Amino acid sequence: MAMDSANLTARGVLAVAVTFVDNAGVTRVKAVPVGVLANAVANGIGNSPSFDRFVFDDSSTGGPVGDLRLKPDVSKLTVLAAQPGWAWAPGVRYDQDGNVHPGDSRGLLVRVVSELAEQGLSARAAFEIEWCVSKGDGDEFVPACSGPAYGMTRLTELNGYLHDVLAALATQGIHVQQIHPEYAAGQYEISVAHQDPVTAADHLVLVRETIRAVSVNHGLRATFAPKVVADGVGNGCHVHLSVWREGENLMGGGDGTFGLTPEGTSFVGGILTRLPALLAIGAPSVPSYLRLIPSHWAGAFQVWGLENREAALRFIAAESPNIEIKCFDGSANPYLALAGLLTAGSAGVTEGATLPDPVDVNPATLPDAIPLPSNLAAAVEAFETELALITTFGPELVDAITTVRKNEIELLSVLPPEEIIARSRWSY
Known part of the structure; x- marks a missing residue:
């Protein structure tokens, strides 16, 4: 982890925003308090696969069934200078078996x-x-x-x-x-x-x-x-x-x-x-x-x-x-x-x-x-x-x-x- 929770807390960070970009080009986010960051890294944050089919206006043809796990890449974790109390990290979405979700764009680029x-x-x-x-x-x-x-x-x-x-x-x-x-x-x-x-x-x-x-x-x-x-x-x-x-x-x-x-x-x-x-x-x-x-x-x-x-x-x-x-x-x-x-x-x-x-x-x-x-x-x-x-x-x-x-x-x-x-x- 690039920066542990105690270090983040000492810098006044209360929460970490974990972003992914959908297929419409919109940056979406899930956030966790600093104390939950280690768990998010290990187990991910719940994330619906319906985001794969979100349109720019937030309409979607994606269904309500299923779940992914959004895991922050803390090697890129950054304390946000213009948003006091917040840090940011990009995320990759995984399926329930721990594999990179085939629809994840950052995972695709890494591959x-x-x-x-x-x-x-x-x-x-x-x-x-x-x-x-x-x-x-x-x-x-x-x-x-x-x-x-x-x-x-x-x-x-x-x-x-x-x-x-x-x-x-x-x-x-x-x-x-x-x-x-x-x-x-x-x-x-x-x-x-x-x-x-x-x-x-x-x-x-x-x-x-x-x-x-x-x-x-x-x-x-x-x-x-x-x-x-x-x-x-x-x-x-x-x-x-x-x-x-x-x-x-x-x-x-x-x-x-x-x-x-x-x-x-x-x-x-x-x-x-x-x-x-x-x-x-x-x-x-x-x-x-x-x-x-x-x-x-x-x-x-x-x-x-x-x-x-x-x-x-x-x-x-x-x-x-x-x-x-x-x-x-x-x-x-x-x-x-x-x-x-x-x-x-x-x-x-x-x-x-x-x-x-x-x-x-x-x-x-x-x-x-x-x-x-x-x-x-x-x-x-x-x-x-x-x-x-x-x-x-x-x-x-x-x-x-x-x-x-x-x-x-x-x-x-x-x-x-x-x-x-x-x-x-x-x-x-």
Whole structure:
């Protein structure tokens, strides 16, 4: 255990929040008093399997029968700087026989990382986290700042708030590499340091909930939803990813395009080929496709290119070479997103996948550029037929994911964009 109960109590911690992310991309929680933490680690916390089929609005097609055990990973236990008296740990759900629940997304990512290691490969990942800040606690979005996009004015307007965000993250051991105002009204972005994939996903959850807590403390409200207002650009959640063998980054130092090694090329190729299917887990909501439109730096085309912010895969050659997956957004479950990307990349290495020529212009200007799916139904259809993904995810998780997606499609697709956005704005 990273920190025993007496130590936590001495630091003023009364309870530990244990989180898991459901298939709709919503972070759910069970919490235990500090004195019960050891029992939670050993025996878990009761958790209904119906959460596998929760939709963003808390409706569910899951039944009332059955129970899982949510066990905190106390190696990641963190005292929360913006929530006095609380600590946090990510959880994994187990069945009654002590096996990892087949529908648990963090358990899936742990397994995928292990299977990648069997190929002699490892990965490093990081997220760029965009969010919008609203005044007050009402359901309408009222930007908490009014300065221009990327303008210093926005830092000045909310300097105390952003200071507290950075201070809380630093106290919690999160290394922030960059923070700045973004394009949309009331929008900011934080980039964090790359980590192993499981830690990267854990940190995304922790960063989001820290931002949410600091926002509440300042009388503000934060949303990471892919679309916040109808005429805004929306919140992306870009993934930076690199693949390694024996301490060497396979995305640099090679003879391929932009210095890619043969395995690095195949890894990227495996992802690029499977992007339509990957959207079902990386852009997994109906409002995702109100954001994923051309000429908005959202990566709406199935192309790659060097520092091309309109390409779905932006290749970054400077410093530590990596790819940025730009078409993913804030409604994604980070564990599913990374598990899908690693599965696709691994399959590419096995297949010896190649890459098409990179695109160095806005792909919207090219008559033969292939657009990514323009709606969730098309992405789900691609996901259901993508063998590498459905084999790795397994039938139980695939069924839960597709059921949640289809329920959301039925719930929202007939509504106008303004209503879709209003109904989903505060779920993420």
